[in-house]
Amino acid sequence: MVGLWVSKYKNQRSIRNFYRTANHVPPYFSVLISARNEEENLAQCLDSILKQDYEGKWDIWVADDRSTDSTVKILKDYCDKYPDKINFIAITETPAGRTPKKHALSELADKALGNIFVLTDADCIVPPTWLSSYIPHFRKGVEWVSGYSYLISPEASPALAGIQALDFMSHRTIDAAAVGLIHPITACGQNLAYRKRTFKDIGGFEGIFHIVSGDDDLLLNKLVKVRPYAVAYCTDPQNHVQSLGKSTWREAWEQRKRWASKTPNYTLSTTVFLSFIFLFYLLIFLSLPTAAIFSVFLKSPLPILAAAFAFLWKSLFDFLVMLNGWWIFGSQNLKKWYIPTALIHIPLIVLAVISGIMGKFHWKDQKVKRKQ
Secondary structure (H helix, E strand, O other): OHHHHHHHHHHHHHHHHHHHOOOOOOOOEEEEEEEOOOOOOHHHHHHHHHOOOOOOOEEEEEEEEOOOOOHHHHHHHHHHHOOOOEEEEEEOOOOOOOOHHHHHHHHHHHHOOOOEEEEOOOOOEOOOOHHHHHHHHOOOOOOEEEEOEEEEOOOOOHHHHHHHHHHHHHHHHHHHHHHHOOOOOOOOOOOEEEEHHHHHHOOOOOOOOOEOOOOOHHHHHHHHHHOHHHEEEEOOHHHOEEEEOOOOHHHHHHHHHHHHOOHHHOOHHHHHHHHHHHHHHHHHHHHHHHHHHHHHHHOOOHHHHHHHHHHHHHHHHHHHHHHHHHHHHOOHHHHHHHHHHHHHHHHHHHHHHHHHHHOEEEEOOEEEEOEO
16 A cells, blocks of 8 residues: 555656656657457557657557458558558567567567657557656656556446456556555556667566566566666556456456466566465465365364454455555446455466466467467
8 A cells, every 4th residue: 555655656746846847858659569350449549549649759660460350451551541650560470489479569679769668459548648648757767667557348247347347457556556665566568668778778578588478567577677766657547548358257267367377487576475475365265165164063163254354354455455546546436346356356366376377378369378
């Protein structure tokens, strides 16, 4: 909770200091997008980016990652219509030892001209103030700025849409809190920006190319190893990005497995920290049925009460953290989904981590392993 409010305070201070200082040199932004089979979403994404109010220099770089639908045609049409703004490269194959999205983003980074890379996904919609809201946060010494994104799931059931949105928001809340405590852990590729020279200085995706997930937070972890103070978080509502959630429980489950698959590849301190949390969750997950059996065997309610107390303590702590997140990110409408989300959160995390690390999962139309 402290970290979350520190991030909020730093966000407001950055904006105040920016407008008190004259003679700013406007940065050159290059928006990087990797797209695969995004014919249903790409046009809306590009249209939203093209509405930016930023008066400095900026452009868009999109990599088509072997799409089999009309994504390429859409990109060519937009490039013809906006030749000074949109650039397009085609990825026809992924080299051995590289995962598709990291390879696509790496190719874009080699060609993009801006001195700050801004990343989003092809199914996202950004506000007109998106790029300009980043500027105050790239003060001296800051090389990476994470932003907030939220989910909408128009094709999902109300329960899935609400639970997905709240679960996703909880991750973004932890992102902001960790940055405030100067121990960044994770980030979200739907809304983040970093300096081009920083990407080059830390070797880009070298060392993590082979891991399917983590083009955002594993890259952040590479930076944090050498420059933990170089990360900021933008809580400004004018920076918030909308993304699409999954339509079915099966799709949401595959996504959670993919996210969890990168857990062993964080920095040592982060891995140790997350391991303790996982073990705590695992203990609660196993203790509830075990305690129920012991309560029956011992004819005493104490075992089940002890297990229930641990679960309620965890849920209360989460609720206090989320109260701050709801306020800071303006997501009070998600409060009603807290109880159903809390009930499935522990088994979801435990099973997703185990399945993601040990098994395979689907991404887009591909079945992939954790490492290539």
